Amino acid sequence: MSTIPHITLNNGVRIPQLGFGVFQVPDAETTPAVASALDAGYRSIDTAAIYGNEKGVGAALADSGIAREDLFVTTKLWNADQGYDATLKAFDESLAKLGLDHVDLYLIHWPTPARDLYLDTWRALERLAADGRIRAAGVSNFQPDHLRRLLDHSSLVPAVNQIELHPGLQQRELRALHGELGIATEAWSPLAQGALLGEDAIVSVAAAHGRSPAQVVLRWHLQLGNVVIPKSVTPSRIRENLDVFDFTLSDDEMTAIGALDRGLRTGPDPDTLN
Template identity: 75%
Template sequence: MSTPNVPTVRLNNGVEIPQLGFGVFQVPDDQTAAAVTSALEAGYRSIDTAAIYGNETGVGRALAASGLARQDLFVTTKVWNADQGYDATLRAFDTSLAKLGLDHVDLYLIHWPTPARDRYPDTWRAIERLAAEGRIRAAGVSNFQPAHLKRLLDTGELVPAVNQIELHPGLQQAELRAFHAAHGIATEAWSPLAQGAVLDDPAVTAIARRTGKSPAQVVLRWHLQLGTIVIPKSVTPARIRENLDVLDFELTEQDMTAIASGDRELRTGPDPDQFN
């Protein structure tokens, strides 16, 4: 099977990330190696994990066994809330790197702003140090709202390359995406299918019938045409392949407008202003 020609997004420091990657949220560690192996065999080259997922070791096993060159892979992980702070973040990064079996990661994210803890500026300083040392190729955040981002822009040295947020047709986050665009921050979507909650949207199902694609493929194509980086998750090999098979069709302007009408502030995860 030929490797799909997945488009890339150039981040604000010049690093390129595949626009369509593979996420392993909620995948048990003992199933992760098999899932990541299936993804790599299907043609994914970007893998997104996190310390709190408890499966960095499984990701590392799959990467080591793949035979793929390190420069052909893009690996993202994240520092968890309890490990925020300057020194704690540096220790957490070392732990993640050891579990992954790597000498660097391509993207390291603050998983949540946790505003009540008020540690994310110090956490960001640690991540800036890791970037300066070449141990991460790009520095970013996850679940940050405009106020959290503004604080980093005011106090930090680096502009986050990525903000990974909950984003799907039911939660389109137009204001936050506009903030990203104004400041050169790439938008990355987690829960891109809203855990299936948007797959019965009438606009999505109508487009799926017309194009001969599944509702999930229609939604993933919508993300790509928005310019979003997207990381769908599955442990089923057929679904893993299906989620990557979205590069051979396009949505029309009318399709994009119809899907945009489905925005309804549907969160499947916590509110970033409240979660700590």
């Protein structure tokens, strides 16, 4: 069992710093993938309504025999379900698919600014948090302007902002704002879907430590303080992604990887996705 460090969120809830993501994993493949992850030592599982695999996640959790209090489960509200009443209904549906009585973290998946519903949606998350049905409320893909507007209308600061983040897209302004506001940074697409794993800076550091390029990038995230959720359906890679806690990158190695930032998005732009 790997001992994964935790980060304490702004409401006192603790989240494992390394979790397991199931984006683009078909529902039928999700149960064995999550089972492999739990067996390897992961305790944080990240899914979303739009992934269509909440049932598969729930089945793996139910079969695991792991106590609920030892698991950290995240799911996300899809764009079509934004708005106060629609959010509460969609949350009930996600909870039923997961087979749980609460989730640890519930996120607004995208701000969809042109639809202008995220303030009403956030009020619903405030209610879910007050009712104890979610242990922490957060957002995903929110830009600085979205966060500032949210906090102009609410006293509940998001516990997490889950954003695309990797050496090619380091989001320094956004991460600095997270630091000011007490919001944890969680990285999706932490390996840029493999696009950067052949970069000389990463390959040379990997060789120096006897590690894979993916392990080096995950270690870079961890040393920055990010929460990270790599995805794989291959049991050997699931285990490899967890084996990143017994080596440390030097300041020079962190700087070399930090020099790879070039605004490289593998996913949509949050300012224009509606």
